[in-house]
Amino acid sequence: MSWIDIGALDDIPSQGARVVKTAQGCVAVFRTVDDQVFALDDRCPHKGGPLSEGIVHGHSVTCPLHNWVFDMSSGEAQGADDGMVRTYPAKIEGGRVLLDAAKLTAPRAA
Amino acid sequence: MAQKLVVIGAGMASGRMLEHLFEEAPGAYDVTLFNAEPRGNYNRIMLSPVLSGEKTYEEIVTHDAAWYDANHVTCRFGERVTGIDRAAKVVLGENGPVSYDKLVIATGSNPFIIPLPGHQLSGVVAYRDLEDTNAMIAAANAGGRAVVIGGGLLGLEAAAGLQMRGMDVTVVHIMGHLMERQLDPSAGYLLQKALEARGIKVMCKADSQEILGEDGRVKALLLKDGTELPCDILVMAVGIRPNTLLGKEAGLATGRGIHVDDAMVTSDADILSLGECVEHNGQIFGLVAPLYDQAKIAAKTLIGEAAIYVPREVSTKLKVTGCDLFSAGDFAEAEGREDIVFRDPGRGVYKRLVLEGDKLVGAVIYGDTTDGNWFFGLIKDGTDISEMRDTLIFGPNFQGGASSDPLAAVAALPPEAEICGCNGVCKGQIVAAIQAGATTLDAVKAETKASASCGTCANLVEQVMALTLGDVFERPTVQPMCKCTDHSHEDVRLLIKSKELKSMPAVMQELGWKTPDGCHSCRPALNYYLLADWPLEYKDDRQARFVNERNHANIQKDGTYSVVPRIWGGVTTAAELRAIADAADKYDVPMLKFTGGQRIDLLGVKKEDLPAMWADLNDAGLVSGHAYTKGLRTVKTCVGTEFCRFGTQDSTGLGIRLEKHLWGSWTPHKLKLAVTGCPRNCAEATCKDIGIVCVDSGYQIHVGGAAGMEVKETQLLTTVATEDEVMEIVSAFTQLYRENARYLHRIYKWLDKVGLEWTREQVVDDLENRRALAERFEISQSVYRTDPWAEHAKPSERAKWGPIADLTIAEAAE
Ligand SMILES: Cc1cc2nc3c(=O)[nH]c(=O)nc-3n(C[C@H](O)[C@H](O)[C@H](O)COP(=O)(O)OP(=O)(O)OC[C@H]3O[C@@H](n4cnc5c(N)ncnc54)[C@H](O)[C@@H]3O)c2cc1C
Ligand code: HEM
Ligand code: SF4
Numbered sequence: 072m073s074w075i076d077i078g079a080l081d082d083i084p085s086q087g088a089r090v091v092k093t094a095q096g097c098v099a100v101f102r103t104v105d106d107q108v109f110a111l112d113d114r115c116p117h118k119g120g121p122l123s124e125g126i127v128h129g130h131s132v133t134c135p136l137h138n139w140v141f142d143m144s145s146g147e148a149q150g151a152d153d154g155m156v157r158t159y160p161a162k163i164e165g166g167r168v169l170l171d172a173a174k175l176t177a178p179r180a181a
Numbered sequence: 182m183a184q185k186l187v188v189i190g191a192g193m194a195s196g197r198m199l200e201h202l203f204e205e206a207p208g209a210y211d212v213t214l215f216n217a218e219p220r221g222n223y224n225r226i227m228l229s230p231v232l233s234g235e236k237t238y239e240e241i242v243t244h245d246a247a248w249y250d251a252n253h254v255t256c257r258f259g260e261r262v263t264g265i266d267r268a269a270k271v272v273l274g275e276n277g278p279v280s281y282d283k284l285v286i287a288t289g290s291n292p293f294i295i296p297l298p299g300h301q302l303s304g305v306v307a308y309r310d311l312e313d314t315n316a317m318i319a320a321a322n323a324g325g326r327a328v329v330i331g332g333g334l335l336g337l338e339a340a341a342g343l344q345m346r347g348m349d350v351t352v353v354h355i356m357g358h359l360m361e362r363q364l365d366p367s368a369g370y371l372l373q374k375a376l377e378a379r380g381i382k383v384m385c386k387a388d389s390q391e392i393l394g395e396d397g398r399v400k401a402l403l404l405k406d407g408t409e410l411p412c413d414i415l416v417m418a419v420g421i422r423p424n425t426l427l428g429k430e431a432g433l434a435t436g437r438g439i440h441v442d443d444a445m446v447t448s449d450a451d452i453l454s455l456g457e458c459v460e461h462n463g464q465i466f467g468l469v470a471p472l473y474d475q476a477k478i479a480a481k482t483l484i485g486e487a488a489i490y491v492p493r494e495v496s497t498k499l500k501v502t503g504c505d506l507f508s509a510g511d512f513a514e515a516e517g518r519e520d521i522v523f524r525d526p527g528r529g530v531y532k533r534l535v536l537e538g539d540k541l542v543g544a545v546i547y548g549d550t551t552d553g554n555w556f557f558g559l560i561k562d563g564t565d566i567s568e569m570r571d572t573l574i575f576g577p578n579f580q581g582g583a584s585s586d587p588l589a590a591v592a593a594l595p596p597e598a599e600i601c602g603c604n605g606v607c608k609g610q611i612v613a614a615i616q617a618g619a620t621t622l623d624a625v626k627a628e629t630k631a632s633a634s635c636g637t638c639a640n641l642v643e644q645v646m647a648l649t650l651g652d653v654f655e656r657p658t659v660q661p662m663c664k665c666t667d668h669s670h671e672d673v674r675l676l677i678k679s680k681e682l683k684s685m686p687a688v689m690q691e692l693g694w695k696t697p698d699g700c701h702s703c704r705p706a707l708n709y710y711l712l713a714d715w716p717l718e719y720k721d722d723r724q725a726r727f728v729n730e731r732n733h734a735n736i737q738k739d740g741t742y743s744v745v746p747r748i749w750g751g752v753t754t755a756a757e758l759r760a761i762a763d764a765a766d767k768y769d770v771p772m773l774k775f776t777g778g779q780r781i782d783l784l785g786v787k788k789e790d791l792p793a794m795w796a797d798l799n800d801a802g803l804v805s806g807h808a809y810t811k812g813l814r815t816v817k818t819c820v821g822t823e824f825c826r827f828g829t830q831d832s833t834g835l836g837i838r839l840e841k842h843l844w845g846s847w848t849p850h851k852l853k854l855a856v857t858g859c860p861r862n863c864a865e866a867t868c869k870d871i872g873i874v875c876v877d878s879g880y881q882i883h884v885g886g887a888a889g890m891e892v893k894e895t896q897l898l899t900t901v902a903t904e905d906e907v908m909e910i911v912s913a914f915t916q917l918y919r920e921n922a923r924y925l926h927r928i929y930k931w932l933d934k935v936g937l938e939w940t941r942e943q944v945v946d947d948l949e950n951r952r953a954l955a956e957r958f959e960i961s962q963s964v965y966r967t968d969p970w971a972e973h974a975k976p977s978e979r980a981k982w983g984p985i986a987d988l989t990i991a992e993a994a995e
């Protein structure tokens with residue numbers, strides 16, 4: 072893996088998210104209440120809602136448009152809804168947030 | 182012949198290393214021990230009991246003169262080492278050089294001092310050694326006030342010690358909850374409560390700006406929000422930095438700490454290092470347990486035995502008598518974890534276990550830490566817990582039985598806690614009535630008047646009955662707020678008030694939430710209840726808000742936003758219209774549309790453009806229209822007596838006055854008003870939440886209309902003669918709705934539950950109550966009658982609205 076530093080953990084609000092722009096689209100980087108980070112495509116598989124704007128609870132995020140709930144570690148929609156968001160390796164080191172650059176720049180299936 | 186060993190630093194790590202060395206190879210080395218402090222090894226972690234007066238310094242000395250003597254250690258205490266000459270293999274002490282065959286650097290760490298203006302004033306101390314401790318004891322003996330910056334382990338132990346010595350102590354912590362590195366918000370809340378109960382004041386999210394002094398002595402701490410905290414001593418306990426100076430100057434490889442390998446050897450084969458000054462595989466240290474392991478390895482390396490240091494999990498306890506907390510394992514830097522949460526509000530217990538697959542990786546416990554070490558063992562050993570997953574949280578002695586008790590929160594209420602707010606009935610009175618024979622809700626109602634007015638507390642009364650009568654009482658099932666709790670919205674609202682719960686973690690702990698931080702359904706509701714009930718104490722939590730309210734604009738289906746400036750009463754000016762037109766041009770707004778609320782919607786704005794656009798609109802005097810809130814939206818008006826031949830009153834003027842009074846307020850659901858100048862009703866006032874219809878004799882106040890999926894016509898609340906009365910009744914009615922209704926109920930839905938008649942009693946008939954409600958509305962408005970756009974448009978805030986990183990630029994360059 073080749074880790075790339077995208078910013079300080081403190082730049083992401085706790086229970087919130089920020090967006091990283093890539094050539095293939097936006098990736099949402101979430102920070103949970105227990106200070107873990109998760110990176111997912113910023114596009115809901117339902118109708119394209121920006122997941123980065125959803126409410127973050129536990130290790131899940133709720134899409135702001137129609138309330139689908141995703142487990143951020145697997146990217147899988149919870150409950151009755153059926154769908155999957157792509158996830159990316161993310162970690163914190165010395166207060167900085169790192170994403171796996173190789174995965175980020177790899178072309179994605181639409 | 183014995184080799185020469187020089188040790189720099191007589192701290193906890195080197196002391197333990199020397200013990201191992203002398204035990205395993207007595208006489209192998211002639212040891213010279215330097216220490217900057219004018220004393221030998223002592224148990225630094227026990228400085229806290231020395232500070233609090235529970236121990237003396239003599240009791241915490243680990244190695245005395247006799248021990249150094251017996252082991253032929255040349256002690257050079259009170260002498261700082263100023264340099265290392267690696268080529269000559271000589272250490273330079275303040276009083277002269279010593280040569281070495283092997284050298285150990287164990288210089289520990291330095292307390293970090295925030296370079297605030299005034300940090301050199303006398304009376305500003307860190308918390309690291311006996312000198313600091315004695316300075317604090319001296320200050321405490323003189324009495325007065327202390328401020329501690331830093332709500333971590335050290336800061337809190339300092340605060341507790343000073344408080345036990347009789348000082349008036351305030352802890353100032355920049356993060357949202359105490360000990361955030363070891364605890365989650367729920368456990369942090371319980372800790373804060375325990376510290377406050379013993380008289381320590383705690384301020385979280387408090388940012389220090391300057392230390393104020395007088396004649397060279399500290400006088401007060403000034404916070405960024407302007408608060409001044411007077412103090413006679415200021416303790417800074419905000420973290421430590423590895424003390425790498427000697428190593429770095431000698432040219433050893435250093436990062437955050439002095440780099441060591443698995444044998445504790447630095448980049449120079451004859452120099453070892455251990456303790457808080459080292460960095461091992463990217464990790465640095467701040468607790469003694471790993472240092473003791475390092476001491477063992479370093480001793481082995483010195484006598485030529487192969488040994489490998491393996492970092493282990495650490496656990497934390499706070500050494501403050503009466504604060505029972507435990508935290509272990511790693512909560513950060515991994516994916517795919519699952520939580521198990523247990524809360525017992527009655528006993529003030531909170532436990533959270535973090536699982537990864539079939540293993541326990543972390544535990545946070547507050548209140549009952551008896552099982553802490555058992556959990557810690559499971560974490561360290563990586564035990565497969567799949568067999569006991571369901572009962573794991575109850576500890577090793579689980580005998581089976583009930584898990585969380587939905588009645589616990591009500592059971593924990595004291596007899597004087599108010600259950601029925603309308604009639605001022607407390608729990609004790611209800612219990613007494615039940616014990617005197619009232620066994621049905623109607624009987625209790627008749628006896629005590631509890632739940633006899635608006636009825637919101639009926640379910641709580643039934644819970645008191647279930648607790649008092651036991652199984653014979655069959656409680657009707659209630660609809661819980663969401664899957665995180667068994668309580669209904671109504672119960673939660675009432676308990677927030679009667680138990681004085683003023684933060685999200687407080688509610689979740691005291692009411693036994695089943696999740697660590699709620700969900701998208703309960704968090705926005707709790708945020709609203711808390712800010713409505715405690716406007717001055719509770720700070721709005723943006724992260725608990727739905728996107729539109731968090732971003733102060735309406736998100737559209739393509740992820741762009743719409744911007745609706747406030748047009749007071751629907752009346753605008755040419756200058757305002759020009760500013761809106763300019764903004765539309767400047768930010769390429771694809772659609773400009775008139776809303777049904779007499780204002781203009783700029784649709785299709787990109788998120789990162791919002792702050793700049795708001796700043797432009799602010800410059801023209803335009804503020805947020807709150808078209809996105811569960812709060813005041815618009816006050817629609819007709820032209821009334823100003824221009825219309827039928828007008829009976831100045832409906833436009835009254836509409837503007839109402840809007841200026843109500844704007845910015847948060848309500849359970851959206852709140853739309855209209856003022857129409859005569860019963861012809863051009864402003865459509867009779868389908869609004871609150872509608873004013875002007876008549877010759879005055880003003881009719883209508884409430885409870887809506888025109889959504891359901892269309893509701895308003896009901897007449899009352900008719901009054903003057904504008905001032907309209908203002909007061911509308912304020913009071915809005916406040917009653919804010920305080921009483923459940924989140925996401927429009928006024929008409931709320932009226933279906935409590936009845937128009939009850940609200941009329943509260944805000945029309947009972948003048949004193951009307952005034953009190955209007956006053957409480959005004960208190961809340963003193964905080965919320967502001968423009969959120971102006972706040973977010975500040976230059977310092979703007980970057981937060983764009984992406985955190987843009988990798989398209991980097992990729993294009995490759
Ligand atoms: C008040 C307090 C409470 C604590 N409570 C706990 C707890 O409950 N649990 C826990 O696990 N940990 C606790 N700690 C942390 C623990 O004390 C440290 O992790 C531990 O002391 C570090 O040991 P060390 O040998 O690396 O450094 P130290 O014990 O700091 O020793 C380093 C020594 O080197 C000397 N020195 C530095 N530079 C030079 C130089 N140039 N020349 C000569 N000498 C020098 C210093 O004077 C110092 O005496 C606490 C710390 C404090 C201050
Ligand atoms: C869940 C239900 C609803 C949704 C999702 C919804 C959505 C919207 C949206 C997207 C806007 C545009 C605001 C903007 O672009 O900034 C809007 C405005 C408006 N809506 Fe609704 N709406 C809902 C219910 C209602 C109801 C019940 C009514 C009538 C009682 C209503 C009346 C209006 C009016 C009058 C406006 C213009 C408001 C203004 O000027 O601020 N809407 N609504
Ligand atoms: S409501 Fe009456 S006063 Fe207002 S514009 Fe219509 S006719 Fe005129």
Ligand code: SF4
């Ligand atoms: S009426 Fe329906 S489609 Fe139109 S703005 Fe309202 S919610 Fe959207």
Ligand code: FES
Binds near residue numbers: 116119138
């Ligand atoms: S777009 Fe995410 S739930 Fe509809």
